[in-house]
Each structure stands twice: as structure tokens, then as C-alpha cells.
Amino acid sequence: xxxxxxxxxxxxxxxxxxxxxxxxxxxxxxxxxxxxxxxxxxxxxxxxxxxxxxxxxxxxxxxxxxxxxxxxxxxxxxxxxxxxxxxxxxxxxxxxxxxxxxxxxxxxxxxxxxxxxxxxxxxxxxxxxxxxxxxxxxxxxxxxxxxxxxxxxxxxxxxxxxxxxxxxxxxxxxxxxxxxxxxxxxxxxxxxxxxxxxxxxxxxxxxxxxxxxxxxxxxxxxxxxxxxxxxxxxxxxxxxxxxxxxxxxxxxxxxxxxxxxxxxxxxxxxxxxxxxxxxxxxxxxxxxxxxxxxxxxxxxxxxxxxxxxxxxxxxxxxx
Amino acid sequence: xxxxxxxxxxxxxxxxxxxxxxxxxxxxxxxxxxxxxxxxxxxxxxxxxxxxxxxxxxxxxxxxxxxxxxxxxxxxxxxxxxxxxxxxxxxxxxxxxxxxxxxxxxxxxxxxxxxxxxxxxxxxxxxxxxxxxxxxxxxxxxxxxxxxxxxxxxxxxxxxxxxxxxxxxxxxxxxxxxxxxxxxxxxxxxxxxxxxxxxxxxxxxxxxxxxxxxxxxxxxxxxxxxxxxxxxxxxxxxxxxxxxxxxxxxxxxxxxxxxxxxxxxxxxxxxxxxxxxxxxxxxxxxxxxxxxxxxxxxxxxxxxxxxxxxxxxxxxxxxxxxxxxxxxxxxxxxxxxxxxxxxxxxxxxxxxxxxxxxxxxxxxxxxxx
Numbered sequence: 082x083x084x085x086x087x088x089x090x091x092x093x094x095x096x097x098x099x100x101x102x103x104x105x106x107x108x109x110x111x112x113x114x115x116x117x118x119x120x121x122x123x124x125x126x127x128x129x130x131x132x133x134x135x136x137x138x139x140x141x142x143x144x145x146x147x148x149x150x151x152x153x154x155x156x157x158x159x160x161x162x163x164x165x166x167x168x169x170x171x172x173x174x175x176x177x178x179x180x181x182x183x184x185x186x187x188x189x190x191x192x193x194x195x196x197x198x199x200x201x202x203x204x205x206x207x208x209x210x211x212x213x214x215x216x217x218x219x220x221x222x223x224x225x226x227x228x229x230x231x232x233x234x235x236x237x238x239x240x241x242x243x244x245x246x247x248x249x250x251x252x253x254x255x256x257x258x259x260x261x262x263x264x265x266x267x268x269x270x271x272x273x274x275x276x277x278x279x280x281x282x283x284x285x286x287x288x289x290x291x292x293x294x295x296x297x298x299x300x301x302x303x304x305x306x307x308x309x310x311x312x313x314x315x316x317x318x319x320x321x322x323x324x325x326x327x328x329x330x331x332x333x334x335x336x337x338x339x340x341x342x343x344x345x346x347x348x349x350x351x352x353x354x355x356x357x358x359x360x361x362x363x364x365x366x367x368x369x370x371x372x373x374x375x376x377x378x379x380x381x382x383x384x385x386x387x388x389x390x391x392x393x394x395x396x397x398x399x400x
Numbered sequence: 401x402x403x404x405x406x407x408x409x410x411x412x413x414x415x416x417x418x419x420x421x422x423x424x425x426x427x428x429x430x431x432x433x434x435x436x437x438x439x440x441x442x443x444x445x446x447x448x449x450x451x452x453x454x455x456x457x458x459x460x461x462x463x464x465x466x467x468x469x470x471x472x473x474x475x476x477x478x479x480x481x482x483x484x485x486x487x488x489x490x491x492x493x494x495x496x497x498x499x500x501x502x503x504x505x506x507x508x509x510x511x512x513x514x515x516x517x518x519x520x521x522x523x524x525x526x527x528x529x530x531x532x533x534x535x536x537x538x539x540x541x542x543x544x545x546x547x548x549x550x551x552x553x554x555x556x557x558x559x560x561x562x563x564x565x566x567x568x569x570x571x572x573x574x575x576x577x578x579x580x581x582x583x584x585x586x587x588x589x590x591x592x593x594x595x596x597x598x599x600x601x602x603x604x605x606x607x608x609x610x611x612x613x614x615x616x617x618x619x620x621x622x623x624x625x626x627x628x629x630x631x632x633x634x635x636x637x638x639x640x641x642x643x644x645x646x647x648x649x650x651x652x653x654x655x656x657x658x659x660x661x662x663x664x665x666x667x668x669x670x671x672x673x674x675x676x677x678x679x680x681x682x683x684x685x686x687x688x689x690x691x692x693x694x695x696x697x698x699x700x701x702x703x704x705x706x707x708x709x710x711x712x713x714x715x716x717x718x719x720x721x722x723x724x725x726x727x728x729x730x731x732x733x734x735x736x737x738x739x740x741x742x743x744x745x746x747x748x749x750x751x752x753x754x755x756x757x758x759x760x761x762x763x764x765x766x767x768x769x
Contacts, residue, residue, distance in 0.1 A: 179605040196614040
């Protein structure tokens, strides 16, 4: 494989640099010519629906998969030449790992701690961080889904890694368990660790990461902070409504600040994209008040990443 | 309810047939085994039964007794010291009896009995007083005795009543033959199920992938599994030996050092095979099938419960290079024949070699992710 990085690149490299990486499985192009740069201490979310190529991309960064073409540089090193160094510096939690059922939480942590030559004190610290001190003597099989994910996270952070890679860490968890995990990650981020997270929950990406990389069908569609993405790609806020009766849709389209309008006459549902809710909403409500129609539902909201993703890919994030 | 049941059954069928590995191990493997074993044992027809003729006079050893040549008909037989005297008797209780008489000293007969090369020996002569010596608990020996006695009577070769002298001397009983074989099976199972199956299970749980994503060296990981099972296997063998010692009066005749070497080499061979077997399997069905495809033929062929010398001649050279056969024969050698370290080295090298080759191949093929 042709080396894409020069010596100068290695010296001045980002924490993670992915350059022109491609990966295919049989007839499926999982990752197509992806470029990604992650700075030290940055938290980046790879956001996309199932099959977007997020897991394949992080597995190549983790050294689990090898790119078909392109190159990945981590802390100025490559997997081919510095595997043992990189294994020390990267902590990861896979999408699904079933730890040994009949080992206790503490035994599991101590087993993994031994791989990094860590002492018992670190295990105790991590037990505290992942809030499983009271479960230290509990068999893994007896843990809830959220507790198991916290254990997986605990194992990932045992070695105080410089890079933490989490592949859909909260998929399948209830909202409380998800928030517990977010809180732990938020605290851990404060230590300056670089975080890469794959998720199809936009709230998770928004809560934990400064930068969001939106992926679909192996390609990066857009990247930036949430506000940058919304500002760059969206055209305003949304007013969703449902009407019973005859509604003068043409007059609604002509209201001040309306960018676009969609109307389904058969269901009586409509969507107005507006520059500003505060500018358009009073006129919209007046229009209904002085018509023969009655309003059965109304929702005013800012555009979300899901709206943006839908506009770019034609798919919802949770597909 | 019928519709629900129908849908459930159909769904299960679809799941089954959409897993090619499962389909193979369910349908292909049994047919393949039947084919292989069927070929191995097809047209077996007549089993050649080796019988030692023990000369009473040491000077007569390796000379064919006159009575044997006369009564079995020398015209249709050839005799040599190595191959013995062959005697085929027509239809006899629905079976063509085929005997091979090997003239030897009593010591040689005892050794051949321990190795399963013969099931019984005869002493004396039909004109005077023919004595059959075997362990009555050995069903193969009992059958050989019945067929031989019947053949002699049919040929009107026996003038007097025969006598059966049970062999119950420690070291040449059937149980002495059996226990080392059971020990060998214990080692094989400890490795193939204890190591191979565990590794496959770790892969299915994605734990294998998680562990090798740490600085843990792959060789250390595999070594830990090997060591763990080795201690458990050693404890299993010790327990089996203690039981056999107190219940069947079995004692180790040979060197403990030789026994340790054979154990280590046998363990290495099967640990290597376990790594090879577990290198690619991704689900329980294919793992199960792979392990069974290795254990089952050896279980049948390697002479654990009965001597493999009863198998067709062409098959025996192949049987003798199977790791379970080498291990069983070596354990019998140390425990019942009393062989020492020097004699244990050659089979140990063979077993270490099998283990090394399988381990290297397994490591090359290993699917860690």
C-alpha cells in the first residue's frame, strides 16, 4: 500500500488523521474515500443511521479492520508499525461485548487492568467513576443493561487512554441509563481525552460532542458543530400544524418570513419553514382565527439534525 | 393457533437453512461420517483374530507345533515367524472365522495382550489338554474363544475337553487395557472442549475481539487457556488414577518421568488441535460439528475400548498415526508395560510435532475479530 503520510505529516499530525480511506465487504462499499481529522481533546460524534459506515470507520481507527486503501495516522503512528504503543493509548467499547457471566464486576476490571499492568487502586478508582462500587462483588450476568455498558466504559477508561472510542455506547438503554452514562462521559471528557463516539441519537451527539460528522452510505455528508450545521444547511425553523376545515393555504405561503410550505389536503396537515417563529407565528394564528378552519394541533420547533439528515440523505437517523 | 404454530415452524426452518454451517453439520457431516466409516468397515466380513500359541518348552518357541500344522491344514496356509500361521474356517455361526496363530513365549504373549495385539492365548495341544487363557471380562476375547473352540470342534480337532484359565493377573486384565485409554480420552476432551470450545465461545461473545484490542499479547492469551486446562486435566487424571488404583489395583509400572512426558506431549498435541479447530468457527453449531468431527473418528478408531488390530489391515497404519492412538498406546506402555523415559521419547516427539504444526497453522488462520 502506498504511504500517504510524509515524515512532516507525522511530526505535525492531529491526534487522529484519516486520509482517503476506503473499505468494502463483498459487494458493499462500507466506507468510501473518507477524510477526517480529530484534534487532541476534541469530542467528535459520528452520526448516521444503521449501515452508514460509522462502525467500519471506527474499527479501522481502532486497528480492528484494515483499510483497503488510504491511511490512518493516530498520535503520529500507524497500526502497521506501532500496534503495541497504540493499544496502550486507545480505550474502546465495542458495539456489543458480553463479558464473562460468572466473573464479578471487580474481577472483570482487574483482569483487564492486568493487561495494562495497572494496580488494584486504579480498579477502585474506575469502580467509583462508573458508579458500580456497590456492585463490585456482583456477577456480570446479574447486571442490568445500563450497568453492563458502564462496565464496558470502565474497562475502556482503565488505562487513562489518550483516545477513547465508543461505538454506540447507549444503544438499547432506557433514558435514565443513557443519561447516567452521559454524565460519566461528560466528567471523563474534562480530563482532556480525545473522544470519538458513534451514535444514531442526535441528542447524544449534541450533548457529548463539539463536532458532529454526519455519515451515510460510507460517505461523510457534513461536519461541524451543531449550530454550524444547522446554520449552514438549514433554512430556518419549523411550524407543523393540522387543520380541520377549509384552510387558505395560498395565503399561508404568502405570510411574512415563510421560506417554504408543504400541505397535505387529504390529512389536513401542513409544514411551514420560516425564517423565525416569532416573526411568522402571530400572523399564522390570525389567519386561522379569521378563516373557517380550526387548528387541531400545532408544533413550533427549531430544525433538528434529523430534519437536516432527512433533507440530505432522504433517511431518518434512527432508520 | 395453527397459523401461529405454522409460522413459527416455517420461521425456524428458514433460520436453519439460512445458516450454511449449521446445514452442513446437521446433514453433511453425519452422511460424510457414515461414508468414511462405512468404507472403513465395509466388506470387513471376516475379522482376523490373532491368537498366541504359547510353547511350553522354551526351545519350541517360534517352532510351529505339529498339531497346529496338521489340524489346520498346511496346504492352504503359509507360515513365517513374523506373520504366523493363517487358518480360515468356513461358515461358522454365520461368520467366516479367520484366525492367525502367532507362536511365542509367554512373556511375549503377555506383552501382546497388553498392547491389544492378541485377545487370548492357547497352551498345550488338542490331543492332550488344550488350555485357553484370557480375561473373561473382555468380550472380544470371549468371542474369539467361542469361535476358536467351535472351529476346532467342527474340524474334529479336539479329542479332549478344553479348559479355560482366566487371566486375572494385574496388568493384563481388560481394565488394565481400558484405563489408559480413558485417560487419553480425558486429555483429548479437556483440550478440544475445554480450550477449543471456550475460544469459540469467546469469539461468539465478541470478548476475544475486546481482549486483543488491549496490549495483551495473543500468545499470552492462548497460553493462559492452555495452562489453565492443563492443570485441570492433570487433576482429572490424578483422580481417575487414584480411583483405578484403589478400586482395580492398577499401578503405574513404568517411569513417572515418562508418564509426565507423555502427558505433556499428548496435552500439547490436543491443545494445538484445539487452537486449529477454534481458529475460524463463528457459531456454536459449526464449533460443535468441528470438535465432533475430530473426536468421534478417534474415539472409534484409536483402540480405547477394543483393540484397533481388529480393523482391516489397510486401515491400521492410518489409525496408528492418530494422536489419540499414539497417546493411548504410550500411556498403556508406561502404565501396564512399564516402559521408561527412553522409550517414551519417540512418541512424545510425534505428539509435540502434531501439536506444534496444528498450533502454527491455527495461529495463521486465527480469526480474532
